[in-house]
Amino acid sequence: MENAAQYSLEDGSQHGEAQGPRLVLSGTLTLAAIAPFERALRGVTGPIAVIDLAQVDEMDTVGAWVVCRLAREHDAEITGASEAAERLLGAVRGIDAGSGIRAPRLPVFKRVPVELGEKVFAARSGLYGVVGFFGQILIGGASLIRHPSRFPGRALVHQMELVGVTALPIIGLMSFLIGIVIAQQGSVQLQQFGAESLTVNLVGRITLRELGVLMTAIMVAGRSGSAFAAQLGTMKLTEEIDAMRTIGISPIEVLVIPRILAATFMMVLLGFYASVMAIVGGAVVGDLTLGIPFWTFLERIHDVVPEYDLWVGLIKAPVFGLIVALAGCYNGLQVRGNSEEVGRRTTMAVVSAIFAVIVIDAFFAVFFTEIGWG
Amino acid sequence: MADDHDAPEPAIVVEGLANRFGDFSVHEGLDLTVRRGEILGVVGGSGSGKSVLMRSIIGLQRPSEGRIEVLGETIRDSDPDNIYGVRSRWGVLFQGGALFSTLTVGENVEVPLKKFYPDLDARLRAEIARYKVILSGLPESAVAKFPSELSGGMKKRAGLARALSLDPELLFLDEPTAGLDPIGAAKFDRLTRELKETLGLTVFLITHDLDTLYEICDRVAVIADKKIIAVGTIPELIATGHPWIEEYFNGPRGRAAQASHDRNQAQSGTAQTTGASAGKGG
Numbered sequence: 001m002e003n004a005a006q007y008s009l010e011d012g013s014q015h016g017e018a019q020g021p022r023l024v025l026s027g028t029l030t031l032a033a034i035a036p037f038e039r040a041l042r043g044v045t046g047p048i049a050v051i052d053l054a055q056v057d058e059m060d061t062v063g064a065w066v067v068c069r070l071a072r073e074h075d076a077e078i079t080g081a082s083e084a085a086e087r088l089l090g091a092v093r094g095i096d097a098g099s100g101i102r103a104p105r106l107p108v109f110k111r112v113p114v115e116l117g118e119k120v121f122a123a124r125s126g127l128y129g130v131v132g133f134f135g136q137i138l139i140g141g142a143s144l145i146r147h148p149s150r151f152p153g154r155a156l157v158h159q160m161e162l163v164g165v166t167a168l169p170i171i172g173l174m175s176f177l178i179g180i181v182i183a184q185q186g187s188v189q190l191q192q193f194g195a196e197s198l199t200v201n202l203v204g205r206i207t208l209r210e211l212g213v214l215m216t217a218i219m220v221a222g223r224s225g226s227a228f229a230a231q232l233g234t235m236k237l238t239e240e241i242d243a244m245r246t247i248g249i250s251p252i253e254v255l256v257i258p259r260i261l262a263a264t265f266m267m268v269l270l271g272f273y274a275s276v277m278a279i280v281g282g283a284v285v286g287d288l289t290l291g292i293p294f295w296t297f298l299e300r301i302h303d304v305v306p307e308y309d310l311w312v313g314l315i316k317a318p319v320f321g322l323i324v325a326l327a328g329c330y331n332g333l334q335v336r337g338n339s340e341e342v343g344r345r346t347t348m349a350v351v352s353a354i355f356a357v358i359v360i361d362a363f364f365a366v367f368f369t370e371i372g373w374g
Numbered sequence: 375m376a377d378d379h380d381a382p383e384p385a386i387v388v389e390g391l392a393n394r395f396g397d398f399s400v401h402e403g404l405d406l407t408v409r410r411g412e413i414l415g416v417v418g419g420s421g422s423g424k425s426v427l428m429r430s431i432i433g434l435q436r437p438s439e440g441r442i443e444v445l446g447e448t449i450r451d452s453d454p455d456n457i458y459g460v461r462s463r464w465g466v467l468f469q470g471g472a473l474f475s476t477l478t479v480g481e482n483v484e485v486p487l488k489k490f491y492p493d494l495d496a497r498l499r500a501e502i503a504r505y506k507v508i509l510s511g512l513p514e515s516a517v518a519k520f521p522s523e524l525s526g527g528m529k530k531r532a533g534l535a536r537a538l539s540l541d542p543e544l545l546f547l548d549e550p551t552a553g554l555d556p557i558g559a560a561k562f563d564r565l566t567r568e569l570k571e572t573l574g575l576t577v578f579l580i581t582h583d584l585d586t587l588y589e590i591c592d593r594v595a596v597i598a599d600k601k602i603i604a605v606g607t608i609p610e611l612i613a614t615g616h617p618w619i620e621e622y623f624n625g626p627r628g629r630a631a632q633a634s635h636d637r638n639q640a641q642s643g644t645a646q647t648t649g650a651s652a653g654k655g656g
Contacts, residue, residue, distance in 0.1 A: 031502075031541050035493045060541040061573065065505055066498070087572045095505045101480020101517050338522055340475055 005037035020049030029063025054080030064088035133330045140252035155258040163224045164266030175274035179281025203282030204305040212275030213313045217320035221353040225328035229349035232332025233342040260325040267321025308373040327353035382410045385576040391440030402600040413577040415587045418597030424580045462490045464544040465537030471529035473521040479532045480517040483539045510535035527558045544576045551583045584631035
């Protein structure tokens with residue numbers, strides 16, 4: 001086993017000429033052994049004129065650093081260093097202890113307003129950005145109309161498959177279960193008024209007007225909006241998008257427009273499909289617990305749900321799809337710098353899409369009621 | 375020195391190494407010995423398995439066959455505590471620096487110190503991290519910066535600082551000069567050489583950079599045909615007459631690197647540093 005690092009303080013008189021107090025270090029001055037020694041060294045007070053390293057067996061840069069620091073604090077001279085030790089000392093000698101290694105942090109009372117201000121400015125430039133992006137898409141769309149041969153048909157079909165067809169199982173299951181929950185919970189409440197036959201109205205109207213489309217939009221935001229952001233963000237990082245630009249291909253035309261069109265169009269179909277599945281779910285509950293036969297439930301839907309409820313849902317659906325796709329593509333193209341940003345932007349795409357969808361849904365609710373489609 | 379044996383034991387011994395991925399084999403019967411205190415350059419064509427070799431040696435890739443010994447410890451079937459012990463004696467610089475993105479450069483360097491020496495005083499630990507960063511050739515202002523604020527070359531230096539944080543005996547460098555401008559690359563080479571001489575390091579260096587090979591490597595190992603086909607100084611390698619080695623060192627780039635090396639030698643006037651006296655003795 002190596003010798004533990006030790007020190008002893010001599011007054012220096014026994015070395016002939018009076019040099020003043022002399023700190024003699026011995027043993028192993030390496031990282032593995034330095035911790036207790038360094039603590040002990042801090043107990044050394046009083047002046048030290050010379051630090052003697054002649055009895056040190058082994059030293060690494062950490063040992064050299066501790067010796068150098070001690071020498072600087074006490075304005076002492078280092079003697080007895082071997083050639084290798086001298087080299088180590090030389091390497092660390094010019095470096096001062098300096099300030100910390102943490103990133104500077106403002107105090108809380110400053111940091112909070114600063115961050116709030118930054119958020120406000122970011123929100124403003126984000127809004128400008130989205131409007132500008134929407135403008136770019138319109139320009140891209142216009143140039144595609146003028147040159148229909150450039151239309152990315154294959155990409156559009158591919159995206160429609162990804163956004164729409166592959167989403168059918170999950171959205172169908174989700175809507176079916178939502179229909180079951182609404183019918184079951186609604187009937188329990190309506191029973192108190194002896195009005196459980198109104199469960200049909202409840203299920204039919206709420207799914208066609210609101211929940212079918214809204215839940216589908218949330219699901220599409222989670223499935224496809226996030227995928228758009230992550231795909232485009234990664235393409236941005238790997239400079240694929242820059243490469244397209246240099247070749248003269250517009251990323252808006254090739255990447256963004258197919259995604260936006262696919263999401264907008266497929267949202268209409270998916271929203272309708274979700275409403276149908278929810279009604280089927282409600283009818284199953286009606287059949288099993290309310291004593292309303294399955295087909296009777298569906299026929300009653302036809303009688304009690306006004307046609308405009310269907311239109312309310314179908315008008316909202318493409319708007320929601322557009323919002324989800326815009327948020328996904330915009331955030332994807334905003335990725336800059338590193339891969340961490342892709343994750344951040346993907347999260348942002350989903351959160352902002354769902355938030356915007358719900359806000360706009362509230363406006364739609366007021367609007368449709370005002371025009372008499374209540 | 376703690377490891378003063380009669381015959382200096384080699385830093386790395388690889389025997390009969392085989393790495394296979396399904397039907398595809400990268401190494402078959404590969405042997406390599408890295409001596410203490412040398413800078414060994416490893417060269418080979420793209421896809422010849424240089425990085426896989428390094429990953430096998432540091433225990434990130436479990437080889438299909440073969441024996442690997444690093445600093446006297448068997449890597450492959452060694453019990454986890456021993457590998458743990460070896461880990462505190464080596465440092466690894468990955469190609470892109472592989473810095474932890476949520477920590478500042480200084481905190482990155484602190485991570486191995488915290489892991490292996492938890493009883494170290496926090497102030498001393500921060501000081502060690504700081505001087506390591508500066509020793510690696512970064513400006514003081516970089517210590518408290520996040521990796522995302524650094525350029526590629528600075529990230530490599532910061533990665534080097536982290537690799538050096540435990541004062542390792544053995545340093546693995548994976549293409550340290552790739553992607554650096556010639557000035558930065560030359561500085562990095564000089565830094566590697568200086569660190570090797572000051573700290574008595576053994577360096578395992580994967581590179582494509584012919585200047586690096588000429589300037590700082592004591593020996594060069596060539597990977598081709600799934601094994602090490604030759605190890606030695608560059609003149610020794612050229613003397614083997616292997617066509618790939620011939621093409622590698624006598625191609626236009628190889629000749630340019632050699633010419634610049636000869637020029638540097640003539641200018642400095644001093645003979646090549648021996649490197650033999652480098653050690654941790656005190």
